[in-house]
Amino acid sequence: MGSAIFEKQWVGVDLHLHRSVISRIxxxxxxxxxxxxxxxxxxxxxxxxxxxxxxxxxxxxxxxxCWAVDALQAAKFEVHLAHxxxxxxxxxxxxxxxxxxxxxxxxxxxxxxxxxxxxIAPVELRELRELVRHRxxxxxxxxxxxxxxxGLLAKHGVRLEVSHLEGPTGLALLDTLELPELSATRLASxxxxxxxxxxxxxxxxxxxxxxxxxxxxxxxxxxxxxIGPTLAAVFVVEIGDINRFPTAQxxxxxxxxxxxxxxxxxxxRRGQISKEGCALVRWAAxxxxxxxxxxxxxxxxxxxxxxxxxxARNIAKVAAGRxxxxxxYYVLRDGHARCLQIPEDATAA
Numbered sequence: 001m002g003s004a005i006f007e008k009q010w011v012g013v014d015l016h017l018h019r020s021v022i023s024r025i026x027x028x029x030x031x032x033x034x035x036x037x038x039x040x041x042x043x044x045x046x047x048x049x050x051x052x053x054x055x056x057x058x059x060x061x062x063x064x065x066c067w068a069v070d071a072l073q074a075a076k077f078e079v080h081l082a083h084x085x086x087x088x089x090x091x092x093x094x095x096x097x098x099x100x101x102x103x104x105x106x107x108x109x110x111x112x113x114x115x116x117x118x119x120i121a122p123v124e125l126r127e128l129r130e131l132v133r134h135r136x137x138x139x140x141x142x143x144x145x146x147x148x149x150x151g152l153l154a155k156h157g158v159r160l161e162v163s164h165l166e167g168p169t170g171l172a173l174l175d176t177l178e179l180p181e182l183s184a185t186r187l188a189s190x191x192x193x194x195x196x197x198x199x200x201x202x203x204x205x206x207x208x209x210x211x212x213x214x215x216x217x218x219x220x221x222x223x224x225x226x227i228g229p230t231l232a233a234v235f236v237v238e239i240g241d242i243n244r245f246p247t248a249q250x251x252x253x254x255x256x257x258x259x260x261x262x263x264x265x266x267x268x269r270r271g272q273i274s275k276e277g278c279a280l281v282r283w284a285a286x287x288x289x290x291x292x293x294x295x296x297x298x299x300x301x302x303x304x305x306x307x308x309x310x311x312a313r314n315i316a317k318v319a320a321g322r323x324x325x326x327x328x329y330y331v332l333r334d335g336h337a338r339c340l341q342i343p344e345d346a347t348a349a
Contacts, residue, residue, distance in 0.1 A: 009051040011077075012106030013044070013059045014099045015068055022047045023103035029111060034100050041071035048077060058082050058106040061118050069120060079120065082106055085276065086116025121240050128211060128237040135204040135230075136280060142166075142197040149174075149190045152183060166198045208233045217242070217332045224331065224340070226293030226324070234284040235328050242333050248326040255281045257322040273318060285328070286321035296339050297324050 007026050014021040022044070023034040033050070037043045048057055057072055059065060060082040072079045090105075091097065109115040121129065146165050153160065156179055162170045174191060178184075212218040212233055221232040245251040252258050256277035262269040275282065289297055300323045304316035330337040 009055060010107045010111045011048050011051045011055055011057040012103040012108070012110065013048075013057060013068065014103035014106065015039075015059055015062050015065055016099070017063060020044070020068070021099040021103040023100065023107050024051050025104065025107045025111065027111070029108055031104060034103060036099070039068075041067060044068060045071055045075045048072060049075070054078060056080065056110055058110040058115055060084060060087055060102075060106060066126065070123065073120075080110055080115055081118045081120050082109075083116040083118040090116075119240065119244060125237065125240055128208070128233075131204055131208055131211075132234055132237045132280070135201060135208070138197055138201045138204065142194065142201065145190055145193045145197060149187065149194065152187060152190070153177070156180075156183065166194055205230070212236065216335070220331050220335055221328065224288075224294060224327065224337075226288040226291055226297070227328075231284045231288050234280050235332070238278050238281045238284075239328075239332065242329065245329065248329040251329045252322050252325050254278065255285065255325060257282055257285060257318065257325060281325070282321075285325040286317055288324050289317060289320040293320075293324065294327065294340055297327060 009024050012023045021036050024032040056078045058080045061084050218236045254277045256275040260271035301316040301320040327337045
């Protein structure tokens with residue numbers, strides 16, 4: 001029997017929580033086979049192996065994608081992670097949407113070289129990202145609990161002149177309050193939650209510092225005025241490999257800090273920032289300029305306020321945040337940012 005020539009195939013995996021659909025297509029874009037499996041790493045690898053050794057596989061970055069990508073990479077397949085936002089824009093005009101059609105679309109876009117791809121972060125970096133994002137969720141929960149405490153006290157005409165309820169002064173004031181029985185019970189419950197969340201936040205911060213204290217980029221970012229341990233951790237962990245961004249402008253665009261741009265014939269319009277990108281990096285960049293920061297960064301905000309006045313303060317913050325993120329780019333890439341260095345002529349003067 002003569003051996004058949006194996007034709008190159010591409011694979012698309014439409015991943016879901018319980019089951020997934022796998023489609024294989026040939027180099028002409030014709031469907032070879034599709035199958036639906038219960039989510040299991042061994043079953044996934046077994047089906048993809050039908051496409052041949054080291055086949056190219058497209059997986060959409062949907063809920064819980066990590067296990068599938070890790071299993072396929074361990075089996076030596078070339079895995080491409082489809083960006084969910086890019087896929088969403090492509091599917092806006094589709095009349096029919098099925099799992100089989102989505103899996104075929106992933107494979108075909110990969111074959112054509114048109115797949116909108118997301119970066120697959122290493123496992124170690126993903127673990128650090130989980131810590132950073134867990135802290136962010138804990139802080140949001142803590143803020144909600146503290147708002148609930150102030151709201152409860154406001155119903156009884158009590159207003160505490162203290163900014164940190166979880167501090168010694170705040171706790172002492174809360175303990176001296178006399179409220180009706182039901183409200184007192186609620187307040188005690190909220191106090192316990194507030195202290196528990198504060199302890200959890202401190203534990204996550206300590207773990208992040210332990211894991212990042214020897215990271216060169218993290219240490220360099222701490223030298224920038226306005227960036228503390230929390231913001232430095234967000235930048236290092238969420239950005240990852242800085243060399244995947246060719247320019248500082250590419251990084252600010254990825255973070256959603258660049259304005260939308262529309263141009264056709266003689267019509268040119270620039271709108272608000274896109275906000276299409278990493279929300280945590282965008283938050284960290286703007287947060288860093290709302291405190292004393294590097295003079296060259298603060299100057300951006302001051303120029304806008306001087307020209308447009310107080311109504312433009314949010315615009316000024318975003319512009320300064322974009323400048324701060326550019327500084328972060330150069331510090332992570334080169335270890336320093338030349339724009340922060342004071343010229344020798346200035347010091348001599």
